Amino acid sequence: MTIPSLARYSLTAAAALALAGCAGMGGKSVEKLPAADASAQLVDARGADRGRADFYKTTTGLRVELVARGFAAGTYGMHIHTVGRCDAPDFTSAGPHWNPTGAQHGRDNPMGAHHGDLPNLVVDEGAIGRxxxxxxxxxxxGDGGLIDADGAAFVIHAGPDDMKTDPSGNSGGRVACGVIELPAQ
Structure with missing residues (x-):
């Protein structure tokens, strides 16, 4: 799995949002953004809104657009987990990281990475994580797809992922979780 640096992700998302905001100026009609192919509404242990992850099919795989609200400044591990359940308070019902190839955890682990391993989310002071x-x-x-018979979940952890320690990168407890769902038909 090839994942470029998180700094590039943040800049890409910020640029897209800035352009979307500019497009609505001047009273001209605004073209609607495409609907997500799947999404996960993130909540914390109290059920409070903590953001959303939208999934879009691309020619090379999936693009995930994340907005994380209510997080203190810091670095947080993010993973896709194998079960589409987010039972509070600890979200262990989401199961382990999505790992269809049986790899170990972490992009820096020579035996890794899980398909569910994602870069860390970095939240700046007073900012929304994107x-x-x-x-x-x-x-x-479909065969080998992210959403299978028992679904999948998007999870944000309490601390940073060290990108090497199996099975979870020492990223701490699960502080936000959202079941990845297809849109209603």
């Missing part, structure tokens, strides 16, 4: 992620070679549904 990231654009590319999951190369990943399908949303």
């Amino acid at each position: 990231a654009t992620l590319t999951l190369v070679g990943t399908r949303l549904t």
Whole structure:
């Protein structure tokens, strides 16, 4: 799985949002952004809104657009987990990281990475956490797809992922979780 640096993700998302905001100026009609192919509404243990992850099919895999609200400044591990359940308070119902190839955890682990391993989310003081992620070679549904019979979840952890320690990168407890769902038909 190839994932460029998180700094590039943040800049890409910020630029897209800035352009979207400018497009609505001047009373001209605004073209609607495409609807997400799947999404995960993130909540904390109290059920409070902590953001959203939208998934879009691309020619090379999936693009994930993340907005994370209510997080203190810091670095947080993010992962896709194998089960589409987010039972509070600890979200362990989401199961382990999505790992269809049986790899170990972490991009810096010579035996890794899981398909569910993602870069860390960095939240600046007074800011909303934003990231654009590319999951190369990943399908949303179908054989080997992200959403299978028991679903999948997007999880944000309490601390940074060290990108090498199996099975979870020492990223701490699960502080926000959202079931990845297809849009209603």
